[in-house]
Amino acid sequence: MFNSSKNKKRSWTAKLILCALLAFFLFELQYVGRIILFDFVNPSSSPYIRAEQERLLEEGKHPVLYQWVDYDQISPYLIRAVVAAEDADFMHHNGLRWDAIKTAAERNLLSDKRAPGGSTLTQQTVKNLFLSHDRSYFRKAQEIILTPIVEAVWGKKRILEIYLNIAEFGNGIFGAQAAARYYFNKNAANLSRAEAIRLASILINPKKYQFVKSAPLINRRVNRISHDLNLVQIPQKPKLP
DSSP, rough: HHHHHHHHHHHHHHHHHHHHHHHHHHHHHHEEEEEHHHTTTTTTHOOOOOHHHHHHHHTTTOOOOOOOOOOOSOHHHHHHHHHHHHOOTGGGGGSOHHHHOOOOOHHHHSSSOOOOOOOOOHHHHHHHHHSSSOHHHHHHHHHHHHHHHHHHHHHHHHHHHHHHHHOOOEEEEEEHHHHHHHHSSSSSGGOHHHHHHHHHHGGGGGHHHOOSOOOOHHHHHHHHHHHHTTSSSOTHHHHHH
């Protein structure tokens, strides 16, 4: 009798685990479907953009600025500057840098604060397009699961194209075209070298540095981006004007 009860308990535990795994698989499957969709369809928004739109409207401020432009309509200076600023090894990894992830995890375990995750451009694209900006272990796990799928389905050019169109460049300013129009009153295709470096330099914290033209951190980033601009590799290298 005791063994029978014990076996039933094990059976229910196994079923619960199986159901949880199935639910998780279905949950991930809907992300895979959207990844495949966005290989052909340009995203018109993202959860974070929509959240920012609601926040700005509640505060009575300007609506979100966002306009899609194709990869070939973005200044090659900006493409190079963003890669130099955010992920110089973009063309040489599969979307994840395990050494950076390990270092961030160790720092998190040793302190109460969340350390930077050493995110690649692919990871940032996954976070910006599909996930929240909450600093949680679950969100980071989701990011790590989806990143290799995005790399396999989209390829480097598409990843960079989507990143450049949904990255935050200021309070309610999303994408290269909106940023170029807001800061320099020109199209993304016409950004100069200095303008591109300036935009790339504030990606580290666009809301904080939106109106800051000179700060120690920004100055260091500008100098580094300027040095690395022509050293980084990018998909289908466009000719610099």
